[in-house]
Amino acid sequence: MHGIRIYNATLWIRLELKATANFMPATNKSLILWVFRLISGSKNVFNDEEEFSKHTAMVAKHSISVEKLGWQEIDVTNAVRAWHSEKTNDSLRLFVDCSGCGNKITIHLFNENQNKAKESLLKAQKLNPKKMRNPDEAVVDYNRPYLFVSLATNHVKRLRRRALDCTGAPNEQCCKQKFYVDFKALKWDDWIIRPHGYYANYCKGSCLLPDKFSAEYQYVVDEYRRQGQVTGIHQCCAPTKYSPMSLIFYGPGSRVIKQDLAKMIVEECGCP
Structure with a gap:
């Protein structure tokens, strides 16, 4: 992780009304999500508020209108920056609480039910190996919390050839022109998260x-083309190297999906 810094980090949590009959929440009701970080080495269960305060640090306070539940x-x-700067092997542990949720609103968090389902599947596979499948894929909770972290490098990677970028390249020479695609301008920001x-x-x-030219072959052919001995051959400025990107978006049923696109x-x- 040397040379890497945290650009930003966001925690995504989903809230929804429980399927309770004859329950209509007040539209002006406000909820508050509290996010705490558990200090390294501390336990997960606390006996009282004083003990909780001693072993946690408040990270964020997030107000929500009942009308705007969901992600x-x-x-x-x-x-996340503080955790990263500590340079330890300890995991980042976050505790989430909700003021005003009561027993009418569900906060989708990690729970033991998912682990139990995974254990049951592993036992079933041992009894019937012919029906093997990946237990991680079989027990996927698309409503679970997500922590999205954007990274940035401290050192700018030098280009092997300055002419690759149109900035500073000779006039009319083949080069790469920067072009930013804004998902909001395309009106895709309602389904693309990151x-x-x-x-x-x-x-x-x-x-x-x-x-x-990428090879001697192109140079020789171009010399023939210049002399008019070969017609119909024209080299074009085109991409010679691509890189992938990761896309995080809402899928069917408001599921959060991450996909790597080549x-x-x-x-x-x-x-070429």
């Missing part, structure tokens, strides 16, 4: 300069 986004950047946008980039420019970002351009 809640809570900024926990400072807590990122809010990304640099897709594109290639532009001419392929007449030999230093942009070839989403143009990293380098050339004349």
Whole structure:
């Protein structure tokens, strides 16, 4: 994790009304989500409020209107940065409580039921190995909390060739032009959680300069083309290297899904 810093961190938690008959919550009712960090080495169960205060530190306070239940986004950047700076092997443990939820509103958190279901599946597999499947995939709780952490490097990676970027490149030479895709501008921000946008980039420019050719073959063919001995052959400035990106979005039934998409970002351009 050397050279890596925490850019931001958000905790996503889902709240919903329990299926209780004849219950209509007051529309002006306000709930408060409290997020605490359990101090390293402390236990998970406390006998009283004094003991709880001694072994925890408040991370965030998040107010919610009953009319706006569902997925809640809570900024926990400072807590994650503090944990990361400690450079220990201890896990980051967060405690979540709700003021005003009572027994009418469900907070979807990790619970023992999921672990018990996983253990039952493992026992069943031992009895019938022919029906083996991954227990982690079989017991997926899409309503569980998610901690999204965006990382940034402290050192800017130097480009091998400055001409790859259109900034500072000779006029009309094939180069990579930065291009930012804003999901809000596309009106996709209602289903895409992260990122809010990304640099897709594109290639532009001419392929007449030999230093942009990817191999001797292209240079020889281009010499023939220049002399008019070969017609219909034109090299184009095009992507030569891509990189993937991760997308976090709402799937069917408001499930939060993370998917890695290949070839989403143009990293380098050339004349293949």
